[in-house]
Amino acid sequence: MKRLKFLPILLSFLVLFSAHGQSPESIIEEMYDRVMDASGHSFTLVMNERIDGDLEQSTMECKVHYSSERIYTKMTGGENKGAEILYNPDVYGSKALVKKGIKIKLDPKSSMMRKGMHNLLTDAGFQMPAVLLYESMATAKDQGILKEAFELSGSVTFDGRSCYKIKIEDPNFKITNYTVSKSQSLSKLAKSLHLSEYMLAEINGWRVGKSLSAGDIVKVTSAYGKTSVFYIDKSTYLPVYQRIIDHKGNLFEEYKFTDIIVDPSFSSSDFSEDNPKYTF
Numbered sequence: 001m002k003r004l005k006f007l008p009i010l011l012s013f014l015v016l017f018s019a020h021g022q023s024p025e026s027i028i029e030e031m032y033d034r035v036m037d038a039s040g041h042s043f044t045l046v047m048n049e050r051i052d053g054d055l056e057q058s059t060m061e062c063k064v065h066y067s068s069e070r071i072y073t074k075m076t077g078g079e080n081k082g083a084e085i086l087y088n089p090d091v092y093g094s095k096a097l098v099k100k101g102i103k104i105k106l107d108p109k110s111s112m113m114r115k116g117m118h119n120l121l122t123d124a125g126f127q128m129p130a131v132l133l134y135e136s137m138a139t140a141k142d143q144g145i146l147k148e149a150f151e152l153s154g155s156v157t158f159d160g161r162s163c164y165k166i167k168i169e170d171p172n173f174k175i176t177n178y179t180v181s182k183s184q185s186l187s188k189l190a191k192s193l194h195l196s197e198y199m200l201a202e203i204n205g206w207r208v209g210k211s212l213s214a215g216d217i218v219k220v221t222s223a224y225g226k227t228s229v230f231y232i233d234k235s236t237y238l239p240v241y242q243r244i245i246d247h248k249g250n251l252f253e254e255y256k257f258t259d260i261i262v263d264p265s266f267s268s269s270d271f272s273e274d275n276p277k278y279t280f
Helices: 002-021 024-037 127-142 186-193 197-204
Strands: 040-051 054-065 070-077 084-087 096-100 102-106 150-158 161-169 175-179 217-221 227-233 239-245 251-262
Touching: 024 127, 024 150, 024 161, 024 227, 127 239, 150 227, 161 239, 186 197, 186 217, 197 217
Parallel strands: none
Antiparallel strands: 040 054, 040 251, 054 070, 070 084, 084 096, 096 102, 150 161, 161 227, 175 217, 227 239, 239 251
């Protein structure tokens, strides 16, 4: 019976050991698994992105179902405030239904859809940042710089939630020339290299969505950003905050996710223009 008094001490030790046993690698691996296992997410997203040299902020409410690729967004702040976008391949094929004053169908990769935003509509949600973060870690591991590049900087509180703070700084960051091996869009090239299409467009003086041909020379970065900071929610393991700094030390993009629901019970009306809560 006397041994029971040591139980609280033992449990405290195990909790402490478990907390200190966390590493950027184990956290990112858990984050990746959790994101990829989720059927979908709904959330509010505040975006602060550098557009044509100036930082522009916008806010959206978003619903994403990954396997069916269905997406609904409503812009609640910024240049496109009031716009609603519905992407449902089963209904509209490769086009998105857009309503801002008038109702039209647009290719998500078109210049009109890309205006004022870094990323494609079809990359909405947590899967794209999860893949980028995971692949960045894998690359650093292959190069033998994982411990040097990835740092667990303790805990922070974001939106009332306790989060791991992970800082990434590529010690070998550089911009090099890359020879395109086959015809493709700048978007596809960036995705294959796990880089930002918008940053590649910026440093090459091009527009997003540019078509590339075999033999073209593209200036590419060795990592998504020179310095990156992620907050990973300790409960959901979602990357709820992301800040990317470019090679000049300037803010490139910042994303804040709040009001997150994991695996929401979406109904067919959530991705239908007939939903009475929408204005299509």
